Amino acid sequence: MRIHILTGMSRAVWLFVPLGVVFFATCPAAADIVQPAYRRCGTGPRINCIVDGDTLWNDGVKIRIADIDAPEISQPHCATEKALGERATLRLMELVNVGPFAILAWKNRDQDRNGRKLRVLVRNGRSLGDILVSEGLARTWAGRRQPWC
Structure with missing residues (x-):
């Protein structure tokens, strides 16, 4: 033994x-x-994952980051929009995985016309969307989408 x-x-x-x-x-x-780890959304269940630079799933709820507009990656209008959208998506994933953040309600609207919850992501009093805007990866939401091409 x-x-x-x-x-x-x-x-x-x-x-x-x-x-x-x-x-x-x-x-x-x-x-x-x-805090759950966020990855890119794939074909499986969407619990905690990143769709693009301004959309994610949190605890099975689809959230549109309400204070920004990021370039599209699923139906971009040009190659520039697609490339910038990919960068925004990866950066959002980095930001949400750095540490805890709050998910706050957006003004007087609970959801958008697509049924996504409208929320602002905040860490230490700063919007994660504002970080994306400051890095040139998104725009402050102005009430409608603007072209990226």
């Missing part, structure tokens, strides 16, 4: 990992810190 003696780091892992599991399972504040 072999006897394994835990020393150094392996002892620490065996002592603290179970404590961490108990902590996260019993501490409500710790559970609030956990």
Whole structure:
């Protein structure tokens, strides 16, 4: 029979990992810190994923980021719009995966004509849409779409 003696780091892992599991399972504040990872939407269920630079799914709800307009990637009017739309999509994915953010209601409208919830994504008091605008990947929403070509 072999006897394994835990020393150094392996002892620490065996002592603290179970404590961490108990902590996260019993501490409500710790559970609030956990955020789902967002990926590009594919063919499977759309729970937490990015459609394009101004649309995502959060907990199975389709959300249109209400304070911006990003270039289209599904039906672009030119190659420039498609390329910029891809960059906006990837950047939005980066922004939502950096850390927790709030999803806030948009003025007096709950949803758009396509049934998407109209929301603003905010982290530390700043709109994630404003970040996309400041980087030239989206425009501030002006009430209607503008051409990108």
